[in-house]
Amino acid sequence: MTAIRGDATPAQQNAPAGPGSAATDVAAAEKFLRAFHDAHPEAGELDPRLAEVRAEIARTGxxxxxxxxxxxxxRVALRDSGWCTSGVPWRRLLVRDLRGLRNATTVAKECFEHLRLATNAGRIQPLISVFAPDTPHEPGPRIWNEQVVRYAGYAGPGGEVLGDARYVGFTAAAQRLGWRPPKTRGRFDHLPLVVETAHEGPRTFTVPRDLVQEVPLEHPDLPWFYKLGLRWHSVPLVSNMRLLIGGITYPAAPFNTWFVGTEIGTRALADEMAYGFIREVADRIGLDTTSERTLWRDRAIVEINRAVLYSFDSARVTITDHHSETLHRLAWLRTAPEEGTERPAFVAGGEADRRARKGAPACFPLVARTATARATGEPG
Structure with missing residues (x-):
C-alpha cells in the first residue's frame, strides 16, 4: 500500500515534535473541534468545549x-490518507486509546497485541493504536520500523543479499543495538521491533513468532512455484507514520488495513531492490529475458501476483487486488479534501523513512536521555 498523501503540509511540518516545541496551535485545535462537532452534534455544545481547550492550551501549552x-x-486521518483500502468500514474502525503509554516495553507489548487482534485468524481486522502524544514538555515514543513485521536483509561480502534488500541497513543497525539473528540465517527472518523514547533510547523487541501469521505462496497453474519457498505475513501493520489531529502530534500510532496484492508481489518479491525473484520466475517459465522488448518482466510479475492472490485466498486471509483498489482510489480522489486544509492526517517524514530503511538517525540525542536519567534516577 503506497500512501497518496505521504508528505506533510507546511503547517503540519511545523507541528510540535518534542520538548521545547511551540505550544499547540489554537487555530488548528478550533478548526478540528468545529469539524468534530459538525459530524457529531450529539457531542454537545461547541462553545464550552472551545473555551475549555483554549484555557487548557494557555495553561499547559x-x-x-x-x-x-x-x-x-x-478514522478521518485513515480515510483521507490514501491507505484506507477498499472494503474498510472506516467509521467503525476500532481505535485503541493507549495515550497513557510512553515506555518502550509497554509500547512494544501493545503493538504485539494489536498484531494479534488484527490478524483475527485471517479475517483481517482494521485497527489503530494511539500512544502518548508529543507535548511541549515531553515527547511521545517513536517506532523505527516501517511495519511491525518486516524481513531482515543480510549483505554478503561480495555485495549479494540474503533476504529483503530494502532492510539491509536496518538489519545491521538492529544488530548494533543488540539483536541477534537466527544461527542459520534465512530469507524470511523477522526483524525486531525498535521502539525509542527520550528517556530510554532505542530498544529492540523480538516479535513473538506465534503472532505472525504467514501465507506460503503457491501458484494455481505452476506446480513448481511452491518450491521457491516464498511466503509473506498477513497483516500490514504500518508503524512509523505520525498521526496529526487538531494541532497535536501522535508520533506512534500504528494502524493496519489489509494488503493490496501488488505490495507483496510487485514491490517486494519481484523488485530487484527488494527480493528480486523476477528473473528466477521468468527463467522457470521459459521467458526470453535477452531483451526488454519481450516484456518478460511484465509477464513474470503477473504470475507472481497471481500466486500471491491465489495463496491468500486459499488460506482465507483478507487481501485486495490492485484493479479493485484503483477503482476505490479514483472514487476517493474525487472526494478527497484539498491539500493544506490541516485535516487529521497520517504523515511520513524523511527521517522516519531513513530510520525504517537504515536504522538511523536516532530520534533523541544521548544528552537528553542522560539528563532525564539523572532526574529520574534511572541509568542513562
Whole structure:
C-alpha cells in the first residue's frame, strides 16, 4: 500500500515534535473541534468545549482530546490518507486509546497485541493504536520500523543479499543495538521491533513468532512455484507514520488495513531492490529475458501476483487486488479534501523513512536521555 498523501503540509511540518516545541496551535485545535462537532452534534455544545481547550492550551501549552475526538480524528486521518483500502468500514474502525503509554516495553507489548487482534485468524481486522502524544514538555515514543513485521536483509561480502534488500541497513543497525539473528540465517527472518523514547533510547523487541501469521505462496497453474519457498505475513501493520489531529502530534500510532496484492508481489518479491525473484520466475517459465522488448518482466510479475492472490485466498486471509483498489482510489480522489486544509492526517517524514530503511538517525540525542536519567534516577 503506497500512501497518496505521504508528505506533510507546511503547517503540519511545523507541528510540535518534542520538548521545547511551540505550544499547540489554537487555530488548528478550533478548526478540528468545529469539524468534530459538525459530524457529531450529539457531542454537545461547541462553545464550552472551545473555551475549555483554549484555557487548557494557555495553561499547559497543549490539550487532551476526548476519546470520541481521538477516534473521530484517527478514522478521518485513515480515510483521507490514501491507505484506507477498499472494503474498510472506516467509521467503525476500532481505535485503541493507549495515550497513557510512553515506555518502550509497554509500547512494544501493545503493538504485539494489536498484531494479534488484527490478524483475527485471517479475517483481517482494521485497527489503530494511539500512544502518548508529543507535548511541549515531553515527547511521545517513536517506532523505527516501517511495519511491525518486516524481513531482515543480510549483505554478503561480495555485495549479494540474503533476504529483503530494502532492510539491509536496518538489519545491521538492529544488530548494533543488540539483536541477534537466527544461527542459520534465512530469507524470511523477522526483524525486531525498535521502539525509542527520550528517556530510554532505542530498544529492540523480538516479535513473538506465534503472532505472525504467514501465507506460503503457491501458484494455481505452476506446480513448481511452491518450491521457491516464498511466503509473506498477513497483516500490514504500518508503524512509523505520525498521526496529526487538531494541532497535536501522535508520533506512534500504528494502524493496519489489509494488503493490496501488488505490495507483496510487485514491490517486494519481484523488485530487484527488494527480493528480486523476477528473473528466477521468468527463467522457470521459459521467458526470453535477452531483451526488454519481450516484456518478460511484465509477464513474470503477473504470475507472481497471481500466486500471491491465489495463496491468500486459499488460506482465507483478507487481501485486495490492485484493479479493485484503483477503482476505490479514483472514487476517493474525487472526494478527497484539498491539500493544506490541516485535516487529521497520517504523515511520513524523511527521517522516519531513513530510520525504517537504515536504522538511523536516532530520534533523541544521548544528552537528553542522560539528563532525564539523572532526574529520574534511572541509568542513562
Amino acid at each position: 497543549t490539550y487532551r482530546h476526548t476519546p470520541e475526538e481521538l477516534a473521530y480524528g484517527a
